[in-house]
Amino acid sequence: MKIGVFIPIGSRGWLISTTSPKTMPSFDLNRTVVQRAEFYGLDFALSMIKLRGYDGPSEYWVHNLESFTLMAGIAAVTQRIQLFASVAVLTMPPALVARMAVTVDSIAPGRFGVNIVTGWQPKEYQQMGLWPGDEHFARRYDYVSEYVQIMRELWMTGRSDFKGDFFQMDDCVLSPRPSRPIPIVGAGQSDRGMRFVAEYGDFNFVGAPGLNDTKGAASVVDRLQAAVSATGRDVGALLLLMIIAAETDDAAFAKWQHYKDGTDVQALQWQADQAGADVKAQDGSTASNLARVIKDPQPTGILKLIGSYASVARMLDDFAAIQGLKGVMLTFDDFIIGMEQFGEHIQPRMKSRAKAAASTAV
Numbered sequence: 001m002k003i004g005v006f007i008p009i010g011s012r013g014w015l016i017s018t019t020s021p022k023t024m025p026s027f028d029l030n031r032t033v034v035q036r037a038e039f040y041g042l043d044f045a046l047s048m049i050k051l052r053g054y055d056g057p058s059e060y061w062v063h064n065l066e067s068f069t070l071m072a073g074i075a076a077v078t079q080r081i082q083l084f085a086s087v088a089v090l091t092m093p094p095a096l097v098a099r100m101a102v103t104v105d106s107i108a109p110g111r112f113g114v115n116i117v118t119g120w121q122p123k124e125y126q127q128m129g130l131w132p133g134d135e136h137f138a139r140r141y142d143y144v145s146e147y148v149q150i151m152r153e154l155w156m157t158g159r160s161d162f163k164g165d166f167f168q169m170d171d172c173v174l175s176p177r178p179s180r181p182i183p184i185v186g187a188g189q190s191d192r193g194m195r196f197v198a199e200y201g202d203f204n205f206v207g208a209p210g211l212n213d214t215k216g217a218a219s220v221v222d223r224l225q226a227a228v229s230a231t232g233r234d235v236g237a238l239l240l241l242m243i244i245a246a247e248t249d250d251a252a253f254a255k256w257q258h259y260k261d262g263t264d265v266q267a268l269q270w271q272a273d274q275a276g277a278d279v280k281a282q283d284g285s286t287a288s289n290l291a292r293v294i295k296d297p298q299p300t301g302i303l304k305l306i307g308s309y310a311s312v313a314r315m316l317d318d319f320a321a322i323q324g325l326k327g328v329m330l331t332f333d334d335f336i337i338g339m340e341q342f343g344e345h346i347q348p349r350m351k352s353r354a355k356a357a358a359s360t361a362v
Helices: 027-039 067-075 094-107 122-126 136-157 191-200 214-229 249-261 265-275 286-295 309-320 335-349 351-361
Strands: 002-006 044-046 082-088 112-117 184-186 203-206 236-246 303-308 325-332
Touching (some): 002 027, 002 236, 002 335, 027 044, 027 335, 067 082, 067 094, 067 112, 082 094, 094 136, 112 136, 136 184, 136 191, 184 191, 191 214, 203 214, 214 309, 236 249, 236 309, 236 335, 249 303, 303 309, 309 325, 309 335, 309 351, 325 335, 335 351
Parallel strands (some): 002 044, 002 325, 044 082, 082 112, 112 184, 203 236, 236 325
């Protein structure tokens, strides 16, 4: 099972709480997280793109770095780990992003990929005059399908004359071309989003709410596999997980309770209002999942593994057994401490990561 890390490019990481670690983003912090991930044999690191944070006292995602420039810097100070940067497709044309990706590939040959972000939070784009209107919700996967086709044409042939509903290329050129095919990642949770990744992507990040919910995770992986079966392509499911670990189960759950006590309900309401703008969002989609969190306010809607090092290792092995799951992408309550806990105490106990754990022990 592949394991990656969802690096802390935004403030508070992935805990919407006033009592969680503040996690102010910086290059030094993210470089350290990725270098330690590489040291411990993790397979990839991904940075999101977020252009506006939430209202509320926790300042959740109010402070954010930019994904491509961050990963270009990290590419220069790592050797092996796969790196993914995210693009908010409404902010940059595909030909420019294709060239940016080739540039990072020249820094880290064969180690770079692009995560496609269609946009669910209107205010991110309204603030810059870039929101195309609520009709974008219904057509965003048609938009990104053209977007990715153009990038792939440029990467493969160095030229594109693509003509579509959204983009018109006129002898568009790209040189140099990448050293190897550049993988495309999506995070579609709706049927339409999964169909986009099944047709054009290489990996799809999936999620399931709750605590150690292997059944919920298996269900969403099955949905992706059904979409992929119609295309005949090889597309991997990668599950997003948050780890809150300590020496004992009680100590780990005490940390979770502390974070719950500081839940930023104002920020969750902001999230729900923004996600609720997509009034036709399919049940199970990213927008509907985010809007629903306010009904049972908690610091995160991410699937959580909470417990002792041994308990978390056992739970991760349970997830590794899910048929069709290619890997997991980890977040932590405290990224520096969490990465060391994972590398020193959790991964060595995982049967599914025995080879990676052995290589870091040498």
